[in-house]
Every structure is written in structure tokens, then in C-alpha cells.
Amino acid sequence: STIQLKRYDPIDKIKHSLPYRFFLTTVKGIPDENNALNALSLKEILSTQHGQLIQSAQFNYMFHIDWLIEQYPSEFRQKPLLIVHGCKRDELASLKAECSPYPKIELCSADMPIPFGTHHTKMMFLLYTEGIRIVIHTSNLIPQDWNQKTQGIWISPIFPKISKTTDDYSTTTANSDSHTNFKRDLLTYLDRYSSKQLQFWMQTILEHDMSSANVHVISSVPGRFTGGDFQKFGHLKLRQVTIYCTLKTYLGIDKQEQYQSWPIVGQFSSIGSLGKDADQWLEKEFLTTLKQLNSSYLEKPELKLIYPSVENVRTSLEGYKAGGSLPYSMNTAMRQPWLNKYLYQWHSDYRNRTHASPHIKTYLRTSNDYKQLLWFLVTSANLSKAAWGSLEKDNTQLFIRSYEIGVLFLPKNFSCSSFPILDDKISDSFPIPYDLPPTKYEAKDKPWIVDIPYTSQRDSHDCTWNPH
Numbered sequence: 001s002t003i004q005l006k007r008y009d010p011i012d013k014i015k016h017s018l019p020y021r022f023f024l025t026t027v028k029g030i031p032d033e034n035n036a037l038n039a040l041s042l043k044e045i046l047s048t049q050h051g052q053l054i055q056s057a058q059f060n061y062m063f064h065i066d067w068l069i070e071q072y073p074s075e076f077r078q079k080p081l082l083i084v085h086g087c088k089r090d091e092l093a094s095l096k097a098e099c100s101p102y103p104k105i106e107l108c109s110a111d112m113p114i115p116f117g118t119h120h121t122k123m124m125f126l127l128y129t130e131g132i133r134i135v136i137h138t139s140n141l142i143p144q145d146w147n148q149k150t151q152g153i154w155i156s157p158i159f160p161k162i163s164k165t166t167d168d169y170s171t172t173t174a175n176s177d178s179h180t181n182f183k184r185d186l187l188t189y190l191d192r193y194s195s196k197q198l199q200f201w202m203q204t205i206l207e208h209d210m211s212s213a214n215v216h217v218i219s220s221v222p223g224r225f226t227g228g229d230f231q232k233f234g235h236l237k238l239r240q241v242t243i244y245c246t247l248k249t250y251l252g253i254d255k256q257e258q259y260q261s262w263p264i265v266g267q268f269s270s271i272g273s274l275g276k277d278a279d280q281w282l283e284k285e286f287l288t289t290l291k292q293l294n295s296s297y298l299e300k301p302e303l304k305l306i307y308p309s310v311e312n313v314r315t316s317l318e319g320y321k322a323g324g325s326l327p328y329s330m331n332t333a334m335r336q337p338w339l340n341k342y343l344y345q346w347h348s349d350y351r352n353r354t355h356a357s358p359h360i361k362t363y364l365r366t367s368n369d370y371k372q373l374l375w376f377l378v379t380s381a382n383l384s385k386a387a388w389g390s391l392e393k394d395n396t397q398l399f400i401r402s403y404e405i406g407v408l409f410l411p412k413n414f415s416c417s418s419f420p421i422l423d424d425k426i427s428d429s430f431p432i433p434y435d436l437p438p439t440k441y442e443a444k445d446k447p448w449i450v451d452i453p454y455t456s457q458r459d460s461h462d463c464t465w466n467p468h
């Protein structure tokens with residue numbers, strides 16, 4: 001059989017990029033060395049050094065088409081580009097207008113059957129002559145999302161095309177999938193669009209060998225899921241994949257006890273309406289599924305939620321403007337003051353990103369001493385029922401409104417029982433985007449709310465914030 005030579009992937013040359021392939025976006029205005037380690041710009045992702053691009057697809061929520069095309073190398077700007085979006089009515093009209101100068105851009109409208117759902121998914125398919133690369137990330141395709149914010153990027157290897165011979169000898173499942181069922185779960189997600197244009201990409205994905213993928217897909221799609229589909233999406237999928245982590249069989253009886261209280265940390269850039277108290281959804285549903293009811297001990301991990309305070313926004317590189325991308329509304333916040341006791345500040349001194357306002361969304365479970373990581377998820381999903389789903393029909397049905405996608409890192413897929421979080425951080429520690437342990441809000445701190453004025457203190461650009 002022809003032995004496929006693993007093509008040299010420039011991403012591998014970036015220090016500390018392996019084995020996680022988890023990057024932040026570069027930030028203008030911080031020292032270069034903090035951009036050199038595990039950070040990428042969109043131009044770097046799309047550069048010609050990765051191979052000869054044939055065509056690409058961009059799944060996202062917000063688009064600035066002229067700017068996006070400019071991020072592609074000039075020799076790739078005429079290649080076919082599929083834009084997968086959830087725009088309707090006047091937003092769709094303006095998106096079409098923005099695309100009209102580019103005949104090779106095709107639009108694919110994600111079916112949005114449920115009110116208040118959004119197409120949040122941020123993903124790239126990059127088809128080269130040598131193979132296909134998949135990027136799952138958290139940035140809108142607009143300049144300010146790639147300038148001075150903290151955003152997350154998982155970038156796959158360039159998966160080679162399955163040649164007849166390789167398929168015969170593929171060591172994993174018949175259609176060369178990974179132990180994490182990466183290909184199966186990605187196709188399950190894409191199938192929910194029921195889109196003809198995505199048929200081409202689903203067939204293309206089928207034809208590539210993804211056995212080297214070492215992350216799980218955690219996605220959400222609009223719908224009501226029960227029976228065989230019950231644990232395919234949303235927070236039930238996250239539970240189903242992480243459940244082994246605190247199983248007695250995996251840990252041994254004695255160790256399991258110590259795991260019971262291991263905290264869960266959620267970090268996001270917006271918050272939905274979660275009910276009149278924590279027992280409505282946050283503790284009763286979201287935390288319960290994540291803390292895996294399976295154990296006989298009463299697990300009660302703490303839940304710590306990282307969301308920028310007004311002071312975090314005011315002192316950020318962008319100043320109050322950063323708050324334009326933190327759309328937590330007064331109408332929602334005023335109905336859930338109980339949430340404030342869970343809130344921690346955005347702090348990332350070790351990555352020099354304390355002032356790069358977060359638009360990344362991450363969820364993790366860590367040991368009490370914050371030295372070991374049990375699992376880590378980077379995703380488009382904010383803390384909302386629309387994104388994660390809410391249980392109905394006596395907990396037999398999960399109701400999800402939005403499209404979301406993220407990737408989950410599990411120690412067992414990296415041959416370890418937990419990921420190290422070392423003090424000197426950057427070594428072979430897991431590249432967590434923020435400082436652990438998290439920093440509690442100060443007594444005077446309030447969560448950033450987008451639609452109220454902030455005039456008593458000026459921001460890092462000497463401005464105030466007056467939402468019209």
C-alpha cells in the first residue's frame with residue numbers, strides 16, 4: 001500500500017502547539033512573546049503555507065465580507081466560498097448585498113425553526129489538494145473579533161484523503177474515524193441542516209481519514225431531542241462524554257471521594273435568562289448533568305462562573321467598547337440577582353490577556369488545588385438554555401434553540417488521567433486561557449450589562465458608555 005507521507009503542517013512548528021492544537025487569537029497591543037505562544041491570526045490560519053486551497057466554508061454568526069475576503073491570500077480570493085449563516089430578513093438582504101461583488105461566494109441559510117434561536121456556530125472547512133482542515137473557534141468574521149479580544153481556536157491537522165489502500169488498512173472504524181468519533185459526530189451535526197450545499201462537504205468529510213482527531217465534538221442544533229437522540233446534543237452530550245471521568249471504575253473507590261467536590265468552571269461572554277433561582281436550571285439541570293449523578297456519593301462540586309465585571313471592561317484594551325460584544329441585557333440581569341454570587345472576574349495575567357476582553361467560551365472541571373484538569377471544552381455556547389438545552393416532559397426531552405459547536409479535551413484521549421496545570425504554565429501544561437484559581441468579584445463589582453450607561457468613570461480610551 002502507498003504509505004501516506006504525513007505532510008509537514010506549519011501549525012506543528014508553533015512551540016507548544018501539540019498535542020492540544022488549542023490556540024488563542026493574536027492581540028494587538030500586548031508584548032509579542034504573548035502572541036508567539038499558542039496564538040494565531042485569521043491570516044495565519046488561511047495562509048498559503050498550509051497548501052493549495054481548493055475551496056472553503058465559513059460557518060458563523062456575524063460577517064464582514066470584504067474584510068473576510070481580505071484575510072484570504074490574494075491567490076485564494078477567487079476560490080469557491082460557502083457562507084453558512086442564520087441571517088433573516090434585512091440582515092439577509094445586507095449579507096446578500098455584501099456578497100454580490102464576489103461571484104464565487106454561495107450563501108447557505110441555516111434552518112432556524114425555533115424563535116430566539118441563533119446560528120452561533122463558528123467553524124471553517126478548508127479543502128486543500130492535500131486534504132481537509134477543520135477549524136472550530138469562537139470569533140465572528142468581523143475585524144473587532146480578531147483584534148484585541150481573547151478568543152479560542154481549535155485547529156485540526158490536515159486530514160488526508162482516504163486512498164483505497166489506506167481505507168483497507170485503516171486501524172479504526174470502517175470509514176476511518178477517530179476513537180473520539182470526531183467524524184461521526186461532525187456528520188451528525190451537519191446532517192441537521194438538511195442542506196443540499198452541505199451535502200458536498202459531508203461527502204468530502206466522509207472521504208477523508210480523520211482517525212488522528214483527538215477531541216470530541218460537543219454541538220447543539222435547534223430541536224426537541226428524545227429517545228435515541230436524547231444525548232446527542234447540548235449539555236446531555238457533554239455529560240455523556242465526561243461521565244467516565246468520575247466513575248469509580250476509572251478512579252478507584254478512594255480517589256472518587258476526592259473528586260466529588262472538584263469545581264466546575266464556566267467562562268462565557270453572555271448570559272441568558274436562567275430562571276428565578278439556581279434551582280430552575282443552573283444547579284438543578286446544568287450542574288447536575290455535569291456533576292454526573294451516577295456516583296453513589298452526593299457530589300456537590302462548586303460552580304464558578306467567569307464573566308467580565310464592569311471594571312474588567314472599563315480597563316480593557318478596547319475600553320467600554322469591548323462591552324458591545326458582551327450582550328448581557330438589563331432586562332435579563334435584573335431578574336436573576338441570585339446569579340451574582342457565582343461570578344468571578346476575567347483574569348489572564350499569565351497569558352497577558354487580562355485586558356484582552358473575553359469573547360471565548362470555555363468550560364472545565366479541575367481539582368480543588370487547580371493543579372489537575374479533568375476535562376476542558378472550548379465552544380461557541382454561552383451560559384444559556386437556548387445554547388445548552390432545557391429538559392422537558394419529565395426529563396425525557398431536551399429542547400435546544402440554537403446552533404453551537406465546540407471541542408472537548410479528555411485526558412484518556414491523551415493517555416493520561418488528568419491534564420497538568422503547572423505553575424510555570426507554558427511548559428507542557430494545558431494552555432488554559434485564564435488564571436486559575438479564578439478571582440472573585442470584589443464587593444463593589446457588578447457584572448457588565450450592555451444596555452445601561454457608565455459615565456461615572458471613564459475607560460482606557462477616556463470614554464464613557466451611553467447605549468442609545
Ligand SMILES: O=C(O)c1c[nH]c2c(Br)cccc2c1=O
Pocket residue numbers: 061120138139140324325326327
Ligand atoms: O455568539 C456571538 O458571537 C455573539 C452573539 N450575539 C451578539 C450580540 Br446579540 C451582540 C453583540 C455581539 C454578539 C456576539 O458576539
